[in-house]
Amino acid sequence: MTTLVYNDKRRNNYDHFLDLLDQTHINRYQDFNITFEYKKLAEQMLSECEFMDACSLEEKQKLFNEIKIKHLYQGQVLYSRNQDCRELIIVLSGVLKLGWNSYDGKYLIHRFIPTGALLNIVYLISESALEHEYVAHEATVIATIPEHIFKYTIQHNSRMLYQVLKLVCQRTRLLDNDIYHTSTQPLKVQIARQLIYLIEFFSTQTQKGIEVLLKLSQENLAELLKISRQSIRKEIQWFVEEGIIETKYNHISVKDIDKLKALLH
Amino acid sequence: MTTLVYNDKRRNNYDHFLDLLDQTHINRYQDFNITFEYKKLAEQMLSECEFMDACSLEEKQKLFNEIKIKHLYQGQVLYSRNQDCRELIIVLSGVLKLGWNSYDGKYLIHRFIPTGALLNIVYLISESALEHEYVAHEATVIATIPEHIFKYTIQHNSRMLYQVLKLVCQRTRLLDNDIYHTSTQPLKVQIARQLIYLIEFFSTQTQKGIEVLLKLSQENLAELLKISRQSIRKEIQWFVEEGIIETKYNHISVKDIDKLKALLH
Numbered sequence: 001m002t003t004l005v006y007n008d009k010r011r012n013n014y015d016h017f018l019d020l021l022d023q024t025h026i027n028r029y030q031d032f033n034i035t036f037e038y039k040k041l042a043e044q045m046l047s048e049c050e051f052m053d054a055c056s057l058e059e060k061q062k063l064f065n066e067i068k069i070k071h072l073y074q075g076q077v078l079y080s081r082n083q084d085c086r087e088l089i090i091v092l093s094g095v096l097k098l099g100w101n102s103y104d105g106k107y108l109i110h111r112f113i114p115t116g117a118l119l120n121i122v123y124l125i126s127e128s129a130l131e132h133e134y135v136a137h138e139a140t141v142i143a144t145i146p147e148h149i150f151k152y153t154i155q156h157n158s159r160m161l162y163q164v165l166k167l168v169c170q171r172t173r174l175l176d177n178d179i180y181h182t183s184t185q186p187l188k189v190q191i192a193r194q195l196i197y198l199i200e201f202f203s204t205q206t207q208k209g210i211e212v213l214l215k216l217s218q219e220n221l222a223e224l225l226k227i228s229r230q231s232i233r234k235e236i237q238w239f240v241e242e243g244i245i246e247t248k249y250n251h252i253s254v255k256d257i258d259k260l261k262a263l264l265h
Numbered sequence: 266m267t268t269l270v271y272n273d274k275r276r277n278n279y280d281h282f283l284d285l286l287d288q289t290h291i292n293r294y295q296d297f298n299i300t301f302e303y304k305k306l307a308e309q310m311l312s313e314c315e316f317m318d319a320c321s322l323e324e325k326q327k328l329f330n331e332i333k334i335k336h337l338y339q340g341q342v343l344y345s346r347n348q349d350c351r352e353l354i355i356v357l358s359g360v361l362k363l364g365w366n367s368y369d370g371k372y373l374i375h376r377f378i379p380t381g382a383l384l385n386i387v388y389l390i391s392e393s394a395l396e397h398e399y400v401a402h403e404a405t406v407i408a409t410i411p412e413h414i415f416k417y418t419i420q421h422n423s424r425m426l427y428q429v430l431k432l433v434c435q436r437t438r439l440l441d442n443d444i445y446h447t448s449t450q451p452l453k454v455q456i457a458r459q460l461i462y463l464i465e466f467f468s469t470q471t472q473k474g475i476e477v478l479l480k481l482s483q484e485n486l487a488e489l490l491k492i493s494r495q496s497i498r499k500e501i502q503w504f505v506e507e508g509i510i511e512t513k514y515n516h517i518s519v520k521d522i523d524k525l526k527a528l529l530h
Contacts, residue, residue, distance in 0.1 A: 081445075082281075102449040110444065122441075126434040128284075131441035158423035165430045169391040172437045176387075176396035179375065179444065180346075183491050184367040226448050 038069045042143035051163035072136035079134040087144040089119040094140025098132035109223040114201035192263035210254040279529040303334045307408035316428030337401035344399040352409040354384040359405025363397035374488040379466035457528035475519040
């Protein structure tokens with residue numbers, strides 16, 4: 001079984017993450033006009049990171065004090081590829097997508113980043129420019145923490161530092177697994193894997209099945225799978241005909257999760 | 266630092282890629298044909314890692330005491346995918362290749378690992394099974410250090426721990442850059458990038474030009490680029506006709522390094 005999640009909490013079913021999603025789902029659809037509430041949400045999300053367990057109250061407070069909130073409109077470019085980014089990012093609501101422009105003008109998506117996810121540790125620590133472009137896939141709210149305070153904290157708390165190393169290693173392993181799949185697996189398996197990722201991070205259980213809350217056009221799916229729109233249309237048709245998924249107005253519902261999982265073996 | 270970098274202030278893709286390579290591997294161009302005692306060589310290579318600078322003599326000695334040497338014959342599988350690996354690996358001589366078997370029976374190469382490179386930190390820290398198969402591409406000698414002593418050392422030395430985190434982040438960035446290139450760049454650029462990687466880690470300067478010391482069949486190149494043998498033959502032919510490289514008996518010589526670099530710009 002492959003691990004598709006960012007955090008290291010072990011789950012063989014969806015309960016754990018759906019719980020987490022439910023929490024963020026409530027937050028997502030509340031009308032947060034006041035930045036103060038987003039700040040509280042950011043503190044809560046940060047507190048849920050494993051590496052924060054090793055933090056003293058004082059250290060936590062110092063990190064919390066530096067939180068800034070940013071509102072992004074749909075399609076807004078937060079960072080470009082090769083740009084320097086000197087802050088840690090937490091997605092509070094909405095979705096960020098990491099991607100690039102291809103040499104032939106196509107846009108390609110590396111990954112959709114869900115709420116609760118921390119971004120940029122790798123680029124802060126390696127002190128390097130970003131490899132991806134960061135775009136708000138929909139209206140999105142993020143929290144930022146400046147580099148210096150994050151680095152200072154982990155450099156003075158070795159238990160926290162070890163947990164950050166562990167988090168980075170788990171993500172690196174996910175990248176290795178990404179490359180394994182794109183290099184060695186047939187397209188249907190790759191699509192199944194992406195759908196499971198979307199279910200894990202962007203879905204809700206309804207009477208009709210598991211609904212992916214992320215709005216995804218066939219073009220978005222093509223960008224994610226790095227194939228042509230014609231190819232993705234044909235493949236998605238196969239998933240629909242097999243009764244695995246249903247698509248309607250840029251939304252995907254999973255009707256047969258077991259069949260989908262079986263494709264990943 | 267490599268001799269192939271020009272003093273060009275302008276950062277281009279080539280420089281960017283070299284930065285990535287410099288950060289992720291300790292040494293290049295070293296000639297280890299001289300008969301060494303392998304254990305001494307392992308100690309020397311380990312000492313050259315940046316994270317060892319923070320080590321006390323006593324800590325160093327404890328790590329050194331646990332070094333074991335393994336000799337691998339050409340084609341020997343050191344570890345399979347999904348196997349647990351509870352040791353740090355240093356390549357002392359020869360070449361390891363990290364790869365996988367594809368669903369259709371093809372073999373694919375993720376990366377050739379040169380001498381001096383440390384392997385497995387990510388899998389030790391994330392406590393997970395390997396994503397790659399490790400094979401000796403030629404007769405190869407490795408050193409191993411058991412997981413427990415490495416982890417114990419970094420957990421008790423936060424400066425060293427931070428440097429290990431930095432190393433992992435730099436390598437993760439190289440993976441991000443790998444994915445960027447395979448996803449967005451034309452095949453010729455991808456081939457140029459792989460050739461530059463081979464030059465950086467496996468080459469020597471001769472009267473004839475820059476000779477890649479690694480024995481590489483066209484099949485190996487196809488495995489590395491994840492394309493068919495017919496496609497790689499056609500592409501390599503283009504590089505030969507342009508006067509960029511020469512191939513002879515599974516060896517590549519680079520005749521026009523500037524032209525090769527220009528492809529990455």
